Structures are given as C-alpha cells and as structure tokens.
Amino acid sequence: MKKFLFFVFVCFLSSIIFSDLGKYEGWEKTWVQHFLTKKEQKEFKKLKTEKEAEDFVLLFWAKRDPTPGTPRNEFKERCEMLVKIADKDYSTEKMKGSLTDRGKVLLLLGPPFARKEVAYSDSEGNLKGEGVNMTESQSAFMYGKMDVWQYRKEQLSRLPFELPWQELVVEFKKEEGQKDFYLNRNLANVLKAISLAQEGWIKSPDLKEVPEWAKTMGVSPFILLSEKILKGEEPLKKDTALTTYGIFYDSNNQTYGSNIIVFDENSPIKDQKEVNIFLQILDKDNNEVLKIEDKVAPQQTIRGFYLDRSFLISEGNYKLLQIVGKDDSSVLYSNLIDINVPNFRNWE
Known part of the structure; x- marks a missing residue:
C-alpha cells in the first residue's frame, strides 16, 4: 500500500x-x-x-x-x-x-x-x-x-x-x-x-487539429500584412489615395504627429462608416517605435474624403507604414513614407 x-x-x-x-x-x-x-x-x-x-x-x-x-x-x-x-x-x-x-x-x-x-x-x-x-x-x-x-x-x-x-x-x-x-x-x-x-457555442465539434485559417487567430491581419510589406513580399497599394502627409506640432512640451490620408470623391472609402487604420513607425534601423491599430470614420471634404489619426512621437527621422482596410481585412490603401519630426524645443 x-x-x-x-x-x-x-x-x-x-x-x-x-x-x-x-x-x-x-x-x-x-x-x-x-x-x-x-x-x-x-x-x-x-x-x-x-x-x-x-x-x-x-x-x-x-x-x-x-x-x-x-x-x-x-x-x-x-x-x-x-x-x-x-x-x-x-x-x-x-x-x-x-x-x-x-x-x-x-x-x-x-x-x-x-x-x-x-x-x-x-x-x-x-x-x-x-x-x-x-x-x-x-x-x-x-x-x-x-x-x-x-x-x-x-x-x-x-x-x-x-x-x-x-x-x-x-x-x-x-x-x-x-x-x-x-x-x-x-x-x-x-x-x-x-x-x-x-x-x-461550439460550431465545429469535429475539428481535431488546428486548421490553417485559425493559426493566426488573435493576430491582426494588418500586422501580418505589414510584415510582408516590410520584407518586400507584398506590393504597396498607394495609388488609391490622392496624397498623404504628416503634420507635427508641440503641445505642453510633447510632440504630436497627425497622419492624414486624402482620397478622391469616387474612392470606395466613401461607402464606409468606419475603416481600420494601421500605422507602424520605424526608426533608421527598422526598429519599431510605435504601432497603432484603430477604427477611424472618413471625413468629407471638397476634394473627397480624408482620414486623420494622431499620435505622440519624439523628434527624429522615421519610416511610417500606413494601411487602411475594411473589417473583412481587404486593403483599401497602403504606403510606406519617410517622415521628419522636428525638435520644437530647439526653435527660437
């Protein structure tokens, strides 16, 4: 015993x-x-x-x-x-x-x-x-x-x-x-x-192994897409927007950036109440400095529509990856641009 x-x-x-x-x-x-x-x-x-x-x-x-x-x-x-x-x-x-x-x-x-x-x-x-x-x-x-x-x-x-x-x-x-x-x-x-x-709540009780489509569950499809873009495995879709630019300003000794993407009046974005916007900022060594994924409502202008998403950032030179997509993960726009954030505190 x-x-x-x-x-x-x-x-x-x-x-x-x-x-x-x-x-x-x-x-x-x-x-x-x-x-x-x-x-x-x-x-x-x-x-x-x-x-x-x-x-x-x-x-x-x-x-x-x-x-x-x-x-x-x-x-x-x-x-x-x-x-x-x-x-x-x-x-x-x-x-x-x-x-x-x-x-x-x-x-x-x-x-x-x-x-x-x-x-x-x-x-x-x-x-x-x-x-x-x-x-x-x-x-x-x-x-x-x-x-x-x-x-x-x-x-x-x-x-x-x-x-x-x-x-x-x-x-x-x-x-x-x-x-x-x-x-x-x-x-x-x-x-x-x-x-x-x-x-x-179980819809597929007979599943015995993890299917391929479930292996990335919990990981944003836009994160996966960003990895492919940065590796050169996925082409950019930048021609769908008229222009994109950044505005930087100082408030209470903090530097803010505002990423703006402008679309024409015939863009498919006009039919979307909200879109997913993914922003990834990289330093000169391609290290990630900031990553944002959010839902943004398109705003109408005389020329068409624009998206605006602000963020906090320090002065320096960066690469900004932008991805705009729908809830079904289809991509409306993607681009990789260089941005320069000034040091406002050195200005006279």
Whole structure:
C-alpha cells in the first residue's frame, strides 16, 4: 500500500515538474472556464508543453468560430466585449466581474432584456417587494438582495443554439454580509440553459487539429500584412489615395504627429462608416517605435474624403507604414513614407 501511494505521489509530482505551459499557465482559470466543456477541462490538465497548450487554445477558438475560414472570429470578439462589461460592472475587491456568476451568465447568454433588484426576507428567497428600501418590519426579516434577469423569447431565439423556453428568469442572491451576488441554483431551467450554452457555442465539434485559417487567430491581419510589406513580399497599394502627409506640432512640451490620408470623391472609402487604420513607425534601423491599430470614420471634404489619426512621437527621422482596410481585412490603401519630426524645443 505504501509503495502504491509513493508511486501515485511520484506521478503527481512529475506532472507538476514536467509541465511547462508558458504563457498559457492558468489559462483555463480565466473567463474561458465558462465555455470549457468537462472533456476540454480534462484534456487541458493533461497538457505538458506551451506548444500543446497553444494548439489547444487555437482549437478551442476555432471550434466556436461562427464563420470558419474567415479572418475574424466573431465569437471571440463578442466574448472580449462582454468581458469588459462584466469586469466594469460586477468586479469585487477579490474577483474580476467576468469570473463571477453574473459574469458567467452574461457571457453564456448575453445581456438580459430587463433586470431589477429586489429584496428577499426568508431563506427560500421569497420576494417581499421591489427595491431595497424596506419598512422596519420587513427589514427585521430581510436576508439580502436579489438581482433578477429576464430573457424574452426574441432574445433567446437569437442565440446560436436552441433553448426550450419562451422566457428565462435568472436570479442572483446577495445575502447580508456577503460581498457579491451568487447564482440561485435552485432553478433547474437556468442550470440547464447554462449547460446547453456551453455546448451550443461550439460550431465545429469535429475539428481535431488546428486548421490553417485559425493559426493566426488573435493576430491582426494588418500586422501580418505589414510584415510582408516590410520584407518586400507584398506590393504597396498607394495609388488609391490622392496624397498623404504628416503634420507635427508641440503641445505642453510633447510632440504630436497627425497622419492624414486624402482620397478622391469616387474612392470606395466613401461607402464606409468606419475603416481600420494601421500605422507602424520605424526608426533608421527598422526598429519599431510605435504601432497603432484603430477604427477611424472618413471625413468629407471638397476634394473627397480624408482620414486623420494622431499620435505622440519624439523628434527624429522615421519610416511610417500606413494601411487602411475594411473589417473583412481587404486593403483599401497602403504606403510606406519617410517622415521628419522636428525638435520644437530647439526653435527660437
């Protein structure tokens, strides 16, 4: 028996010593835990190297991509947006909002149609009235607050999986003395909805290996394009704009640059409410000094349209790589120009 226990201990110790997941260490404990199936949780625990973990993560996202084969993963974008909301609205002193029960439901089911906070006054959670302002007789029996979320049919029908209810009500309790709301797990349909959502977000369950289109997931297609341009592997598309120039100015002892690209009135940019603009600034040794990727709305002028994106920079001579593209990663304009940023503080 002692030998057996020693063997088990050695195996356990070996799994700790010889597992090096690098930057993916603890990944399964972040908000992605809400989407991991039990099978995936077991598989992740068996991983030994950073490369294995990277492939697992890429496959995780690829399986849930609603538009496989395209540069974007709308599922990932949706989650990242909701994580920001959850972290802002539901965080406590000890836990990020995206890791709380409310963060979990927000990520799995989306924002509710309506929500209200009520007070309850018995251990069964029976509601005594809306709001938290209780009478003296009510407050004598009050146990805490309840955050009630309501999902309607039209919302549930927009989810990429089917739930067998016309309406869903989710309750989160916060008893007196507690710092956060926790899910009322006495509602069987809510637990069922969470389980269905975890499986329902998977669009390609049969994927066993990371497909080629998923290997660059999380890396901007414009970053990949910039690398090709700088290596001379991709031609510039600079003839689609009338002109481009930089304006530099000093404010509060800081130098600002404003990158301006002008397009004619027939440019396809006129049909875009917003475009992606990618700017990369390199020094004389081709070392990256600054990189910006942002969405910019085209502004109309007499000659056509222009884009303007400002940035902070020190004086010196640089190369500026400009890429303008649409959400589908198609490129509207690209150019590589030299810029000279003056030293305003030496001017008299």
